[in-house]
Amino acid sequence: MKLFSSVHDVADIHQLVASAISLKQKPYVDEQLGKHKTLGLIFLNPSLRTRLSTQKAALNLGMQVMVMNLDKEGWALETQDGIIMNGTTVEHIREAAGVLGEYCDIIGFRSFPGLVNREEDYSEEIFSKFVKFCGVPVVSLESATRHPLQSLADLITIEELKKTEKPKVVLTWAPHVKPLPQAVANSFAEWMNKADYDFVITHPEGYNLAPEFVGSAIVTNNQDEALAGADFVYVKNWSSYEDYGKMLINDDSWMMTNEKLKLTNNAGVMHCLPVRRGLELSHEILDGPNSLVLNQANNRVWAAQAVLKSILERISLT
Numbered sequence: 001m002k003l004f005s006s007v008h009d010v011a012d013i014h015q016l017v018a019s020a021i022s023l024k025q026k027p028y029v030d031e032q033l034g035k036h037k038t039l040g041l042i043f044l045n046p047s048l049r050t051r052l053s054t055q056k057a058a059l060n061l062g063m064q065v066m067v068m069n070l071d072k073e074g075w076a077l078e079t080q081d082g083i084i085m086n087g088t089t090v091e092h093i094r095e096a097a098g099v100l101g102e103y104c105d106i107i108g109f110r111s112f113p114g115l116v117n118r119e120e121d122y123s124e125e126i127f128s129k130f131v132k133f134c135g136v137p138v139v140s141l142e143s144a145t146r147h148p149l150q151s152l153a154d155l156i157t158i159e160e161l162k163k164t165e166k167p168k169v170v171l172t173w174a175p176h177v178k179p180l181p182q183a184v185a186n187s188f189a190e191w192m193n194k195a196d197y198d199f200v201i202t203h204p205e206g207y208n209l210a211p212e213f214v215g216s217a218i219v220t221n222n223q224d225e226a227l228a229g230a231d232f233v234y235v236k237n238w239s240s241y242e243d244y245g246k247m248l249i250n251d252d253s254w255m256m257t258n259e260k261l262k263l264t265n266n267a268g269v270m271h272c273l274p275v276r277r278g279l280e281l282s283h284e285i286l287d288g289p290n291s292l293v294l295n296q297a298n299n300r301v302w303a304a305q306a307v308l309k310s311i312l313e314r315i316s317l318t
């Protein structure tokens, strides 16, 4: 693998999950693989889990790691081509990415969507330009439309805990105070479809995800109906794709509670975090036995380590 930006970059997701679970048992088995190799972690947006889990994964592989919050610590970045830079931007992504590629063997890059121009966000313009101009393998740390390291960790969590071959997995919209990207929901849907689970998406009217991410999932606006018999419930807010970037309604009744959990098959409840307690997810669920949020956070390390290992193995062959 030389690019990890979506499920489409992975030849065999089950092999990648098996690699991650194996690394979880023996974290330091490949500590020579990354010796004298440098990982750069470049953030244009905040992070707790992605930053630290990917850093830990790289350290387990013997890599050196450099982290930069480019939005706060770097020069103001220009991403448009062909313009005269006589405004506030100081450095073009062509040079910035190129320079980072000179210092790093692999780069992780995070860039959220603007949620204003759908076409621009869904073209993944900034992420694609970074990949093109840095010239080294890139791992997405969350782009405008996807969060593949999170989705891989989510898949690992389900594979570890599922009791049937093809569990029922429900992705449910949750309330929030501000419009959030569709990236986590898109990406989760993409990976669940690839895993070929019994996959259902439920949300209020107007919150349809882009068809290419919905894929073969069953979609319903009836949350209770969706939750019936679920083995795993993934809770996440997202803003409207159709009325792009807007919050259409903020119906508190969509919050997942213990009462709703009774409709499920004693489901494990998942959220990528950070989570707004009492708004997206109830305190009782987060503090209760069905919460899998820390399992998911733990698996972020092994997801990142499996991906970095795959890339390092490719680098060592060339």
Ligand code: CP
Binding pocket: 046, 047, 048, 049, 050, 051, 142, 150, 272, 273, 274
């Ligand atoms: N889930 C996740 O990506 O968390 P961070 O934004 O804190 O990295």
